Amino acid sequence: MSILTATNVEYTYRTRYQTVHALQGVTCSFQPGSAYAIVGRSGSGKTTLLSLLAGLDLPDSGEIAFENVPTTQLDRDKYRREHVSVVYQAFHLFPLLTALENVMYPMELTGARHKEAKEQARALLQQVELPLSVEKQFPKMMSGGEQQRVAIARALASNAKVLLADEPTGNLDSENSKNIIDILLRLAHDEGRCVILITHDNDIAAQADHILRLKDGQVIEST
Amino acid sequence: MFFWKELGRSLGRHGKKTAIALLVSVALGVFLCQFAGNVAAQRHRLRDLSVNAGLRVTFVNTSGTRSTNILVYDDKLQALEESGLATPGLYAAACLFSDGTEDDQPDFRNPERKVQKVAGYTNDTPLTEVGADNVTYFDGFDASMFATDQAVCLLPQERFDRLGYQPGEKVHIQFFNGGTNERSIFPGAEIDVAIGGTFRDAGAIEPGAGMVIPYRTMRRGLQEGHLSVWPSQAYLDIPNPEDLNAVKALLQEVKINPVDKTLDYYAQYGKTASINDSIYIGTAEPTRRTLSLLQSLYPVVFAAVGLIALLASYLLMQSRREEIALQRSLGVSKGRIFAVFFGESACLCLLGTAAACLGCCLAMGTPLSALGLPLAGYVLSYLLGSGIAVSLMLRTGVLAVLAAAE
Ligand SMILES: Nc1ncnc2c1ncn2[C@@H]1O[C@H](COP(=O)(O)OP(=O)(O)O)[C@@H](O)[C@H]1O
Ligand SMILES: [Mg+2]
Numbered sequence: 346m347s348i349l350t351a352t353n354v355e356y357t358y359r360t361r362y363q364t365v366h367a368l369q370g371v372t373c374s375f376q377p378g379s380a381y382a383i384v385g386r387s388g389s390g391k392t393t394l395l396s397l398l399a400g401l402d403l404p405d406s407g408e409i410a411f412e413n414v415p416t417t418q419l420d421r422d423k424y425r426r427e428h429v430s431v432v433y434q435a436f437h438l439f440p441l442l443t444a445l446e447n448v449m450y451p452m453e454l455t456g457a458r459h460k461e462a463k464e465q466a467r468a469l470l471q472q473v474e475l476p477l478s479v480e481k482q483f484p485k486m487m488s489g490g491e492q493q494r495v496a497i498a499r500a501l502a503s504n505a506k507v508l509l510a511d512e513p514t515g516n517l518d519s520e521n522s523k524n525i526i527d528i529l530l531r532l533a534h535d536e537g538r539c540v541i542l543i544t545h546d547n548d549i550a551a552q553a554d555h556i557l558r559l560k561d562g563q564v565i566e567s568t
Numbered sequence: 569m570f571f572w573k574e575l576g577r578s579l580g581r582h583g584k585k586t587a588i589a590l591l592v593s594v595a596l597g598v599f600l601c602q603f604a605g606n607v608a609a610q611r612h613r614l615r616d617l618s619v620n621a622g623l624r625v626t627f628v629n630t631s632g633t634r635s636t637n638i639l640v641y642d643d644k645l646q647a648l649e650e651s652g653l654a655t656p657g658l659y660a661a662a663c664l665f666s667d668g669t670e671d672d673q674p675d676f677r678n679p680e681r682k683v684q685k686v687a688g689y690t691n692d693t694p695l696t697e698v699g700a701d702n703v704t705y706f707d708g709f710d711a712s713m714f715a716t717d718q719a720v721c722l723l724p725q726e727r728f729d730r731l732g733y734q735p736g737e738k739v740h741i742q743f744f745n746g747g748t749n750e751r752s753i754f755p756g757a758e759i760d761v762a763i764g765g766t767f768r769d770a771g772a773i774e775p776g777a778g779m780v781i782p783y784r785t786m787r788r789g790l791q792e793g794h795l796s797v798w799p800s801q802a803y804l805d806i807p808n809p810e811d812l813n814a815v816k817a818l819l820q821e822v823k824i825n826p827v828d829k830t831l832d833y834y835a836q837y838g839k840t841a842s843i844n845d846s847i848y849i850g851t852a853e854p855t856r857r858t859l860s861l862l863q864s865l866y867p868v869v870f871a872a873v874g875l876i877a878l879l880a881s882y883l884l885m886q887s888r889r890e891e892i893a894l895q896r897s898l899g900v901s902k903g904r905i906f907a908v909f910f911g912e913s914a915c916l917c918l919l920g921t922a923a924a925c926l927g928c929c930l931a932m933g934t935p936l937s938a939l940g941l942p943l944a945g946y947v948l949s950y951l952l953g954s955g956i957a958v959s960l961m962l963r964t965g966v967l968a969v970l971a972a973a974e
Contacts, residue, residue: 396967401897426899433970437894441581451898453570503899 347374348539349398349507353407356393356562367393369562370407377506380533380540382550385559391543394559395509398541399431400424411507426455429507430500434515436492438484444470444495445480451503469498473528490521497528508532510542514549526552571904575911585884589916592880593950596873597924600946601939603862603869605928608938610859614852621848623806625654625815627799627824627841642787642797644822645804651818653811654804659690659783660773661799663790664744664753669731671778675744677751683744686721687774688786688797689714694771695722695780702767706735709764717784721761727778728766738762741779743789745796756793761785773801809848816843866942870949877953881913885961892961893969902962909961913954917947 356368367390375381383391396402397409400421408415411428430451438447448466453459470480473494484492493513500508510529514522526542526549533540533554542553550556558566579586625648642661648654664683666672672682689695691714695703703722705711713720723733733739743756761781770777787797806815824841885892895905921943928934 392967392971399897401966422899422901424899425897431897435970437890437897437970439891439894441577453573454898454900456570 346376348377348412349541350374350410350413351394351398351404351407352410354394354397354404354409355406356390356397356402356404358393367562368397368404371559371562371564372407373557373564373567375507375539375541377539378533378537379555380530380542380553381555381557382553383541383543383557383559384545384547384550389559390562391559392511393562395431395511395541395543398507399429399509426451427503428505429509430503430505432493432496432500432508432510432513434512436484436489436496436516438492438495438499440484443481443483444475444487444491447484447495448498448502451499455503466498466502469501470495472501473498474524488521489516490518490524493517493521493525494528497525501532506538508538508540510540512543512545514544514546522546522549571908571911574908575915578908578912579915582888585887586916589880589884589913590920592876593917593920594924596876596950597921597943597946598928600869600873600942601924601928601934602932603865604939604942605932605934607859607862607942608934610855610862611938614855614859617848617852617855618809621806621809621845621852623809623812623843623845623848624657624803625806625819625841625843626803627801642799644824645799645802646787647822648804648815648818651815653808653815653818654806656690657803657805658693658801659688659799660694660801661688661783661786661797662686662774662777663688663756663786663795663797664746665741665779666744667739667741667779669727671727675753677746678753681744681753683753684778685774685776686741686743686779686781686786687770687777688781688783689773690783691715694773695767695769698769698771702769702771703765704767705765706763708736709762713764714782716782717788718782719759719761719785720764720782722765722767722780723763724770724778725766725768728763733763736762736764743786743793743795745790745793745798754793754795756791756795757789759785759789806843809852812843812845812848866945870945873946874949874953877913877917877950878957879953881954881957882960885909885957889961889964889969893964893966896966897970906955906958906962909958910951910955913958914951917950917954921947921950 351371351373354368354371355366358365358367371390371394383394385391397404397416400409400416400419403417408417410416411419411424416424439450442450445463445466448469449462452462452465457465467477467480475491475494475498479487479491479495484495487495497513508529513529514525517525529540529542530552532538544550556566556568557564645656645659649656662685664675665686666681666683671684673684675681675683692703692711704725709720721739738760740758740760742758744753745756746753767780770780783797790797806812819841892905896902925936925939925943929936
């Protein structure tokens with residue numbers, strides 16, 4: 346059974362200067378325990394699709410449904426807190442929180458005790474293969490690879506079933522890229538999460554279980 | 569719990585921004601305290617002026633002095649008294665009476681009538697002006713009798729001794745007074761007056777009086793005979809300076825010209841009064857104008873404070889757009905983000921205000937109580953300003969921010 350589906354999704358950006366039909370009837374579905382790669386040229390609508398999947402906005406028409414409930418009917422703040430996590434190309438850690446505090450944030454937000462959140466955050470940092478010495482560092486002092494791992498650890502903190510990643514390796518060297526992708530794939534295959542990642546890199550896409558190719562806001566290939 | 573932790577962390581770790589915001593709020597607070605302190609000082613000044621104004625309507629004669637007959641009709645004094653705007657000060661008047669003793673002398677207008685002069689005072693000032701021991705009150709009598717219309721009197725010591733009266737004894741008298749017809753005198757009421765004391769000298773206003781009675785007793789006695797009292801001297805105090813214009817209007821109504829007593833020109837046949845209001849008007853009016861100007865500026869001040877708070881908060885938050893977008897993407901509700909950021913603003917505002925307030929109270933001696941309401945207004949406009957700023961910030965799209973940073 347699909348955990349997340351998009352049906353005939355259309356989305357248009359309207360600014361004062363132009364109207365961009367970013368998604369034009371996208372239909373796709375995602376299963377838990379699988380890794381998906383969304384590929385396509387820049388401007389093809391990948392990020393837009395991911396944002397709608399993350400519940401950051403609603404489609405103009407069509408629907409996104411999580412466990413068969415349309416996002417229009419969800420408390421989308423709660424949805425983002427509990428069921429879906431996003432990892433960005435630019436990492437987007439809280440600049441004034443340490444690595445550990447960044448990972449603790451989603452847990453404390455949902456009312457976890459400080460001590461438990463701390464223990465769990467440490468375990469998550471370990472899971473993304475970060476040394477303990479990193480936990481007290483602020484994002485500024487970490488390398489890109491370290492920051493992205495912290496971001497992934499934070500994404501895992503809410504124990505979301507769906508993990509979305511928008512070009513998570515775009516700012517990383519090939520060695521770090523490989524590690525990050527390994528971690529993401531493991532999360533899908535070992536922990537049964539649904540991992541959806543956007544990438545430019547064909548090698549990375551090839552490692553995913555399924556590929557979704559977008560062009561001009563439409564799905565032109567789905568495996 | 570986490571809310572407070574987050575609030576504290578937000579304040580603590582954005583050290584520079586917190587400091588700037590605090591500085592802004594202290595500066596605004598000082599500005600407002602100064603302003604409110606000024607208003608309070610003006611208000612205080614005005615109150616002092618009112619309390620110490622000592623405004624007085626003094627009736628004057630045609631040459632602007634008060635030592636001879638002022639020719640003001642008693643009914644005009646009564647009109648002023650009844651208005652409640654002015655309280656009677658010293659009135660002094662004389663008329664005639666007869667007590668049937670050898671001291672009654674033929675009147676020059678009508679030698680058939682044998683009379684003497686009786687003085688009426690609203691208080692015993694003219695008697696005590698002569699000397700503190702001029703008057704002796706008998707048991708059960710005192711100076712307060714002059715504020716009433718009781719049938720009481722004081723007699724010259726010499727008459728009292730010579731005629732062998734007893735303290736408190738009642739003397740039967742009849743009032744007389746001249747009418748408009750210069751050649752006759754007319755009878756007023758007949759009453760029994762109790763002797764309440766003696767005096768040695770009737771004073772400068774009505775020298776040679778054979779009896780002194782309360783002014784209002786004289787008024788009553790003459791009115792019963794449809795005669796009028798002719799005061800030789802009168803003034804009334806205006807206890808509340810706010811009533812000054814009403815008193816002037818009333819004077820106009822009863823056809824008395826309030827004048828500067830140096831201007832004889834205006835004085836007409838005893839229809840003249842002078843009011844010692846030049847100092848009060850000279851200082852109170854400008855103060856009142858300044859005060860109302862300052863007070864009318866409050867909305868402008870509050871608007872300015874709100875606007876500055878809005879701008880400052882907006883600019884400071886602009887630098888935290890990414891943080892806000894990130895929180896939104898992690899599922900933090902708009903309400904909660906608003907609460908944290910607004911809470912931060914509120915803390916800074918209150919802290920800054922408290923500091924400014926304390927500083928101003930210590931440095932300038934402005935009483936805290938004078939700052940209460942304006943400060944409440946200030947805090948409100950500040951919070952409104954920063955609240956609007958936070959709301960505006962929350963409207964920016966999450967996507968736009970997070971994607972733009974890529
Ligand atoms: N905030 C926005 N406002 C207006 N147009 C946008 C905005 N974000 C994206 N677009 C446009 O929508 C289209 C799809 O964008 P996006 O989903 O970011 O593509 P991708 O991630 O595949 O590069 C592009 O043409 C882009 O210019
Ligand atoms: Mg993109």
